[in-house]
Amino acid sequence: MAFDTEPKRDFKVVGRRVARPDGIDKVTGRALYGADMSAPGMLMGAILRSPHAHAEIVSIDVTAAVALDGVKAVVTGADFADAMDAATADVRDNCLARGKVLYDGHAVAAVAAASGAIARAALDLIKVEYRVLPSVTDVDLAMRADAPVVQAGRAVEVVPVGLSENVTDHCEFGHGDPEAGFAAADLVIDRSFTTAATHQGYIEPHACLASMGPDGKADLWCTTQGQWAVRTACSAILGMRASQLRVTASEIGGGFGGKTTVFIEPVALALSRKAGRPVKIVMSRTEVFRATGPTVASSIDVKIGMTKEGRITAGTATLRYTGGAFPCGTVAMGAQAAFAAYDLAAVRTFGWNALTNRPKEAAYRAPGAPQAIYAVESVVDELCQKLALDPLEVRLLNAAREGTRSSYGPTFEAIGLEATLEAAKAHPHYAAPLAAGQGRGLSCGFWFNFGGNTSVSLTINTDGTVGITEGNPDIGGSRAAISQMAAEELGIPYEQVRTVIADTSSLGHNDVTDGSRVTFAVGLAVIKAARDAIAKMCARVARIWGIDPEAVEWVDGAARPTGPNAGTFPPMTLAEIAALSFKTGGPIAGHHESNADGAGVSFGVHLVDVEVDRETGATKVLRYTVFQDAGKAVQPDYVEGQMQGGAVQGIGWALNEEYIHDAEGHLLNPGFLDYRVPVASDLPPIEAVILEIPNPGHPYGVRGVGETPIVPPLAAIANAVSRAAGVRLTALPMSPPRVLKALTAQG
Amino acid sequence: MKTVPVSTTINGDAAEFICAPDETLLDVLRNRMGLTGAKEGCGTGDCGACSVTLDGRLVCSCLVLGVEAEGAEIATIEGLATGDGLHPLQQAFIDHAALQCGICTPGILVAAKALLDKNPDPSETELRYWLAGNLCRCTGYDKIIRAVQAAARQMRSA
Amino acid sequence: MVAVTLWGSLRPFADGQTVVEVEARTFKEVLDRLAEAYPGLRPQIERGVSMALDGKIYREAWFAEIRPESEVVLMPYMTGG
Incomplete structure (x- = not known):
């Protein structure tokens, strides 16, 4: 794919704070989410889940459940297809266990019945005989040779032999000679860290409505970040042809990565197939916590050397992640991202993934990066403290910039880290005084950003309005941003464009809404689709005027003659061309399909002030400022919204959120009461400062912004708390008991 | 379990329904009355997505049983806008980009209106504590607070 | 010839080298030549490999054109949130 050489910099629609097209539906209660759809004759599904963290399923007897009045179907893992690739088979076995249950809450069987109450009653009648096995939930314990083996034979070829069979993946990145670098340092700090598994915490539980006819054709309505991914997974798991399954994405009540896979959708389809009726399944919050994707839990060692002037001489990190009971590649992204903010002559990172009896990891906003960067940024901060250096100046001194060989290999193009750091340095927050008992922390953050497979269709309606059909569920306002980019390119008002999200039968494939890809990749595709439509409109006008198509140009929403031989014609507007379209050759549309590359990496810097209560160990966040490079902020409100929302998820991760298991592997806090996400009263205003360093890979310079903001809060808050408390904290979350323990140990 | 007939008022209109004795008001609204604006985020009163007012x-x-609505006046998100006009809180949420995914929005709007009905000029701290029972995972609350403050200002001057 | 930088854990499958030279004009040719010369890399290539070409990350683009002076760095195929 060719890239525009000079990103556009003068905009009429892009950059405006327009109203979102889904706003009215969402403020009036009209918007339809996963659980809001019903069908005539619908049954309700319910899922039986394992009470054990690790057990062999000896037998499942569903006789009594099937016999219960009102029960229409019961399914187990045996109702799914056998042959599929390993990654999809893992998804299948996570939806309904085969042979073994691998974590507390693992689905075992499901029932469809005339009501939810009957379905739940039927679950109690299913007799499952388990042979309980020893379990392991801690990543360091799981890597020991004597650990209970969660799944055998899952290691890829790069894993050295002789380790626990739980170790499934290994990776190494970096360049230079770290040992020589450490020898050249004035101070070397070597520390170990842990981070707890956290949940994406979307407020909308997973929900779906499946309907399969006796001819094998099926419709599925569900809350998802990607309807094509749902179709791909479900059709494989059910043994269907993809064309027979139409998936429609509902409005989505938050995803953050957690709705990029399937949990209940294949189960509902299997139940519908068996019962011959539509089946709806809605997860409870407890089920969401027990059986859907938390992020990885981690244990990390970081060693960094620094001169007394603040130059980093070398850095190494060893990351041990667990993505739960199935193989997980997230550690590779952590190992690549760990030192991305720094220009280093010597850097080496090592990643390991180990299986544990935890739920299968699902992506969570910049997966793998927050943990790794937390550990690195904590050590950088401690070096600054011990060498009495300004932590912002040290970041600037070592910052990666255009031309830097990144810690993961490639040489950076134009990036915004230095400008972001300068903005933080110049901001009044950095110079504001702190009181006793308060601390200020900062951290850099980084994410790669994805492009990916994208299809867009753009129709020129005969009344001069424009319809856009795209395929990515809108989480953060993307329909508005996509309409803005189309309006910009076509030269028409934003209000004349309407963007809708297609089902899987109405458009070509689109990758899931992930990797901060939508505004970048769908935006790029819509710009190209608009250019396609413009070329067609110019060709129609050329025929009307009787001149060459090359003698027609598109300016401000109208075709104009251009060049010496074009003649003089009054401009024809899009609306005029559209009105004549049936006479000039038929409907006019533009489209674009591609696998977009050039997403452009993203950097951010967060500044935070906290106060630590020395009696309770509780931390109060006093002031928070986010600086981030957006490339070009298409709708600045929504860019700020991503920065603020990501920061607050990171604050929750830093201070409170964690999966807590007992010794037998049971999850002890599967609810919002005990798994405490930040509430309004926990927080100060979150100030967002947008920088715009154009991404050379996008016609308007857009970079993805959604994920980077969750990366810096972990270390920014850890650094602030450590400075406020006078003791370095190395385990997340820094919940009051942990902080109190550290304060007490300090004396 | 035998169902129970209940007479009530929903968004100003008389409404009658039957429900099981253990059926929640949320399930009645969503499954029997077709009012799916109130959302179930947790079922345990922790997230506030199902917020409505009862008298x-x-x-x-x-956390309320359907049968407890007997004789009561219920107000839900569906009743917030009147005719073709949005309530100032609804307009402010759009103008200030105070929603992203929107799943918490109905509950937060109902809760915010309940606050402003009692206290037309809350401080930011009062506002943050009042809304502490309504979880939002997308916005970090910042723009929600700004939107409610803007709506309160507008409602006071109206 | 194009110099292709491997990530560290692939080194044992490429005779201990971090940078290997292959004759290739596209990303697909890079992958094909690598798999031929170093069969031990085949499982990883099948699982998914992305490429950074002169600093720009291409997740799967077989036909991305590579010039002899291009900087080519292999990266594991990434999935995100």
Whole structure:
């Protein structure tokens, strides 16, 4: 794919704070989410889940459940297809266990019945005989040779032999000679860290409505970040042809990565197939916590050397992640991202993934990066403290910039880290005084950003309005941003464009809404689709005027003659061309399909002030400022919204959120009461400062912004708390008991 | 379990329904009355997505039984806008980009209205504590607070 | 010839080299030549490999054109949130 050489910099629609097209539906209660759809004759599904963290399923007897009045179907893992690739088979076995249950809450069987109450009653009648096995939930314990083996034979070829069979993946990145670098340092700090598994915490539980006819054709309505991914997974798991399954994405009540896979959708389809009726399944919050994707839990060692002037001489990190009971590649992204903010002559990172009896990891906003960067940024901060250096100046001194060989290999193009750091340095927050008992922390953050497979269709309606059909569920306002980019390119008002999200039968494939890809990749595709439509409109006008198509140009929403031989014609507007379209050759549309590359990496810097209560160990966040490079902020409100929302998820991760298991592997806090996400009263205003360093890979310079903001809060808050408390904290979350323990140990 | 007939008022209109004795008001609204604006985020009163008012009092409808609505006046998100006009809170949420995914929005709007009905000029701290029972995972609350403050200002000057 | 930088854990499958030279004009040719010369890399290539070409990350683009002076760095195929 060719890239525009000079990103556009003068905009009429892009950059405006327009109203979102889904706003009215969402403020009036009209918007339809996963659980809001019903069908005539619908049954309700319910899922039986394992009470054990690790057990062999000896037998499942569903006789009594099937016999219960009102029960229409019961399914187990045996109702799914056998042959599929390993990654999809893992998804299948996570939806309904085969042979073994691998974590507390693992689905075992499901029932469809005339009501939810009957379905739940039927679950109690299913007799499952388990042979309980020893379990392991801690990543360091799981890597020991004597650990209970969660799944055998899952290691890829790069894993050295002789380790626990739980170790499934290994990776190494970096360049230079770290040992020589450490020898050249004035101070070397070597520390170990842990981070707890956290949940994406979307407020909308997973929900779906499946309907399969006796001819094998099926419709599925569900809350998802990607309807094509749902179709791909479900059709494989059910043994269907993809064309027979139409998936429609509902409005989505938050995803953050957690709705990029399937949990209940294949189960509902299997139940519908068996019962011959539509089946709806809605997860409870407890089920969401027990059986859907938390992020990885981690244990990390970081060693960094620094001169007394603040130059980093070398850095190494060893990351041990667990993505739960199935193989997980997230550690590779952590190992690549760990030192991305720094220009280093010597850097080496090592990643390991180990299986544990935890739920299968699902992506969570910049997966793998927050943990790794937390550990690195904590050590950088401690070096600054011990060498009495300004932590912002040290970041600037070592910052990666255009031309830097990144810690993961490639040489950076134009990036915004230095400008972001300068903005933080110049901001009044950095110079504001702190009181006793308060601390200020900062951290850099980084994410790669994805492009990916994208299809867009753009129709020129005969009344001069424009319809856009795209395929990515809108989480953060993307329909508005996509309409803005189309309006910009076509030269028409934003209000004349309407963007809708297609089902899987109405458009070509689109990758899931992930990797901060939508505004970048769908935006790029819509710009190209608009250019396609413009070329067609110019060709129609050329025929009307009787001149060459090359003698027609598109300016401000109208075709104009251009060049010496074009003649003089009054401009024809899009609306005029559209009105004549049936006479000039038929409907006019533009489209674009591609696998977009050039997403452009993203950097951010967060500044935070906290106060630590020395009696309770509780931390109060006093002031928070986010600086981030957006490339070009298409709708600045929504860019700020991503920065603020990501920061607050990171604050929750830093201070409170964690999966807590007992010794037998049971999850002890599967609810919002005990798994405490930040509430309004926990927080100060979150100030967002947008920088715009154009991404050379996008016609308007857009970079993805959604994920980077969750990366810096972990270390920014850890650094602030450590400075406020006078003791370095190395385990997340820094919940009051942990902080109190550290304060007490300090004396 | 035998069902129970209940007479009530929903958004100003008389409404009758039957429900099981153990059925929540949230399930009645969503499954029997077709009012799916109130959402179930947890079912345990922790998230506030199901917020409605019952005789003017803000409640989590997942913690209220349908039968408890007998003779009561219920107000839900569906009744917030009048005719073709949005309530100032609704307009402010759009103008200030105070929603992203929107799943918490109905509950937060109902809760915010309940606050402004009692206290037309809350401080930011009062506002943050009042809304502490309504979880939002997308916005970090910042723009929600700004939107409610803007709506309160507008409502006071109206 | 194009110099292709491997990530560290692939080194044992490429005779201990971090940078290997292959004759290739596209990303697909890079992958094909690598798999031929170093069969031990085949499982990883099948699982998914992305490429950074002169600093720009291409997740799967077989036909991305590579010039002899291009900087080519292999990266594991990434999935995100």
